[in-house]
Amino acid sequence: MSYSIAVIPGDGTGPEVVNEGLKVLTAAAVQAGFTYELNRYDFGGERYLRTGETLPDSAVEELKQHNAILLGAIGHPDVPPGVLEQGVLLKIRFALDQYINLRPVRLISGVETPIKGKGPKEIDYCVVRENSGGMYTGMGGNSRPGTKDEVAIQEMVYTYDQVARCLRFAFDYARKHGKKARGLGPDNTLALIGKSNVLTHMYKLWNRVFAEIGDQEFPDVKREYYHVDATCLYMVVSPEMFDVMVVENMFGDIITDLGAITQGGLGVAAGGNINPDGVSMFEPIGGTAPMWTGKNAINPLAAIGAVQMMLEYLGEIEAASLVEKGIAHAVSKMKSMTANEMGMGTDAVGDLVAEFVAKG
Ligand code: IPM
Ligand code: MN
Numbered sequence: 476m477s478y479s480i481a482v483i484p485g486d487g488t489g490p491e492v493v494n495e496g497l498k499v500l501t502a503a504a505v506q507a508g509f510t511y512e513l514n515r516y517d518f519g520g521e522r523y524l525r526t527g528e529t530l531p532d533s534a535v536e537e538l539k540q541h542n543a544i545l546l547g548a549i550g551h552p553d554v555p556p557g558v559l560e561q562g563v564l565l566k567i568r569f570a571l572d573q574y575i576n577l578r579p580v581r582l583i584s585g586v587e588t589p590i591k592g593k594g595p596k597e598i599d600y601c602v603v604r605e606n607s608g609g610m611y612t613g614m615g616g617n618s619r620p621g622t623k624d625e626v627a628i629q630e631m632v633y634t635y636d637q638v639a640r641c642l643r644f645a646f647d648y649a650r651k652h653g654k655k656a657r658g659l660g661p662d663n664t665l666a667l668i669g670k671s672n673v674l675t676h677m678y679k680l681w682n683r684v685f686a687e688i689g690d691q692e693f694p695d696v697k698r699e700y701y702h703v704d705a706t707c708l709y710m711v712v713s714p715e716m717f718d719v720m721v722v723e724n725m726f727g728d729i730i731t732d733l734g735a736i737t738q739g740g741l742g743v744a745a746g747g748n749i750n751p752d753g754v755s756m757f758e759p760i761g762g763t764a765p766m767w768t769g770k771n772a773i774n775p776l777a778a779i780g781a782v783q784m785m786l787e788y789l790g791e792i793e794a795a796s797l798v799e800k801g802i803a804h805a806v807s808k809m810k811s812m813t814a815n816e817m818g819m820g821t822d823a824v825g826d827l828v829a830e831f832v833a834k835g
């Protein structure tokens with residue numbers, strides 16, 4: 476097979492971690508016998524400051540011509556908050572209709588979690604975050620701005636189709652990758668996370684479609700429901716109760732950061748923005764870490780994990796599993812997952828994974 480992959484290294488430490496990810500991709504390709512071509516794009520803060528351009532419409536069309544996109548990080552201290560997030564990251568998610576944000580929360584053996592008494596057996600679930608709707612649609616506005624009568628409205632918007640396609644993806648994911656499918660428990664379980672006791676309109680829709688699709692198409696998948704506030708509590712005190720979770724966009728944004736810290740932090744957490752029928756984008760979720768930029772101090776394992784997810788998604792399962800083992804190998808040699816405390820440089824971590832993968 477041959478793939479064309481768009482690479483957006485972005486800002487801050489994005490380029491450094493993406494380099495390590497690509498190092499590992501090179502090794503994986505040799506092992507698994509596939510080839511690829513890379514197209515690099517310079518979207519991000521530097522380009523915006525130079526040209527005033529975030530992501531031109533022509534780029535959207537170009538990105539669509541690839542098999543996958545690998546993203547580093549977007550954000551710049553000299554650019555007002557929101558400009559790059561909306562102009563690059565959210566624009567790609569929306570324009571390419573990447574309506575799922577897939578965030579595995581898995582504690583790798585040897586990685587420290589801040590949760591006392593919990594290990595890789597307990598912290599092993601996946602969040603399916605809706606990635607196209609909710610409060611992220613940008614509907615609303617401010618009237619009489621700057622006065623005491625100012626009204627601010629930011630609406631949470633979902634259509635039936637958005638809810639149905641997200642739930643269908645989540646059910647299917649639970650069926651294929653749930654704890655039963657992985658030999659780790661008696662059931663594949665999908666938990667809908669919401670706030671049906673307050674957002675009654677919203678969860679009338681979500682709950683109904685959840686039951687409908689579950690009954691009709693996925694009777695083999697066990698269903699649960701939890702309020703999002705309680706979920707935060709359970710994610711800390713009993714993460715083992717989760718298998719696959721499905722959650723709307725804004726709540727998903729919040730709980731996936733909580734999940735990330737329980738799996739060892741932003742140095743290791745990766746995610747995918749998925750369009751099951753289109754082009755998907757994979758990213759370390761850590762951000763630009765301006766403090767560590769150019770210091771060879773940032774942890775690249777999240778970016779390497781993003782490459783692993785990309786390989787899985789491309790169907791290169793063997794290569795993905797090699798990368799996963801390579802990451803575990805690197806972890807066993809590292810002092811910490813925290814930037815500047817790893818006991819080695821960014822490049823050395825990438826080398827460890829790449830060398831492991833190269834040995835097959
Ligand atoms: C994430 C990020 C983005 C989000 C920001 C950067 C727009 O926090 O991927 O979780 O809110 O979705
Ligand atoms: Mn977030």
